Amino acid sequence: MKTKHILVLGGNGFIGVNLVNRLIQNRDTVVIVFGLGVGDNKSVKYVQGDFNSQQALENVFTTYSIDTVVHLISSTSPADPDGLGMIHDINSNLTTTIQLLNLMKKYQVRNLVFASSGGTVYGVDKNADPEVSFTHSENDFNNPISSHGIVKLTIEKYIYLYSYHFGIKFLILRISNPFGENHFSLSHGLINVALKNIINGEKIEVWGDGSVVRDYIYIKDCVDIILNLLDRNIVNQIINVGSGQGYSISEVLNVIKQVTGGFDISYYPSRKFDVPKIVLDITKLQSLIPFTPTNILQGVKNTYEWTVDQMKKIS
């Protein structure tokens, strides 16, 4: 079997670390990770570089014969509120991705997996009742209410353009809210951050009244899905990647309580750039590959045990 070279952009991030850990189990795959961090895994070729520097990225393409690029880099989060943040978002995410697409065209790299954002690209239709219509399939309207969502959507459009004109094959994955092992952010990801705070004896921070509904996907499910789609050579598709189930923050906290026991909560004002409710319709995903989401209680238990282990290592 021919050896495949997979370049992972953002391979030191949450999804990236989990994906790379699984990719290196394939003997016929060489994994190259490009980004700001460094790794300690002997089976991975780490290339340090800034995604904003086209030259650093081009060096990767001249050094390795890449088969597939997995693009997981996102330098902003949905909460960035002002116009300045928007223009930064465009420069650091959109412009850089166009540079990536140009390099893929130049070096004839044919396959791209892009992590889009299931939580933000649909947004809110002012004319629809958000209490009723918040489960979205891939062909639904796109009215993002955050710059993060608009930029993700715009990147999707440029990928389509490059696919149309230059034959790049894409998998655009609109991923919901992932949680689970190998999560190191202290600010993003309700479940992971809450578990860290509980173990540290700190309060849990909640924005809004706990009614915000999200689709949480266990990270191992998310990685399984990506590998499965790659294995089956499914291309030129936009696919929702989520559990297909909605949980309010209050419901998630109840699940966490079952696993950890009690904790205290600090409530903060809701963030207006957050969509009130969003669940992904995963009918399309399940028509392409077999997928049954891990029960959220089981996922949270696993994540809790990993977090406890991790804290022991640090202290």
Added chain:
Amino acid sequence: MKTKHILVLGGNGFIGVNLVNRLIQNRDTVVIVFGLGVGDNKSVKYVQGDFNSQQALENVFTTYSIDTVVHLISSTSPADPDGLGMIHDINSNLTTTIQLLNLMKKYQVRNLVFASSGGTVYGVDKNADPEVSFTHSENDFNNPISSHGIVKLTIEKYIYLYSYHFGIKFLILRISNPFGENHFSLSHGLINVALKNIINGEKIEVWGDGSVVRDYIYIKDCVDIILNLLDRNIVNQIINVGSGQGYSISEVLNVIKQVTGGFDISYYPSRKFDVPKIVLDITKLQSLIPFTPTNILQGVKNTYEWTVDQMKKIS
């Protein structure tokens, strides 16, 4: 009646000149034109400035109390082919429009009319038959095959975001291919350029085999529509502005032949960033205002007469 201050960005362009000429006929309207050109119309306040300079634009907002901004500036055309053109397109059109939206928010200017692009924002669905499904209503898919189209669409998304969060009222007009009086470009706009070439005894340039289908709208119809929508205070709508009728280039040349007599044609290879066929569904427009498009033969006749007069003035 209270005097209204309307700021026209791109007021020296094709649509802009025609719109301004009509706006100044209203005694209760003060028209301010901001852009690179200068005008000679006493009833208009011309402010010279570069749309890329936020300071120049801000000066307009501090000098005048603006009620409505009509944003007609577009610094690129659909044909820009490469990645460099794309990034220029983003910087000069998208980033500048976000700066405009920030200024509107800062100075509490509540109304925005934006000239989007009916010909490019729909694009081509790879899974659909382009010979069958090329008449698009406002809720159809958006798969642009030019950066120009993606940027227009992305601007629409940011306008929606500012409307959602900050209450800016918008009219997004997806305008088809306008033709008619006061057109001065020597490269854009098949009908106008062809008429100029014929009068100058030059060949007409055609890209492709003449089968490309477009929706041509007579400029006076286009301006009527904009004024009518403004008069009726129709806001927060995305509206196709076209004739609703499709003509191939060959058909358009036949109409031109009826008006002008014979001419020679030079054929050039088709441009791949052009959509093969596009006609706008104007059902929504006609549900909002009364509108019957001017017959294309009549429109071309009027345009021909204006062009002949214009050429006499120049020579």
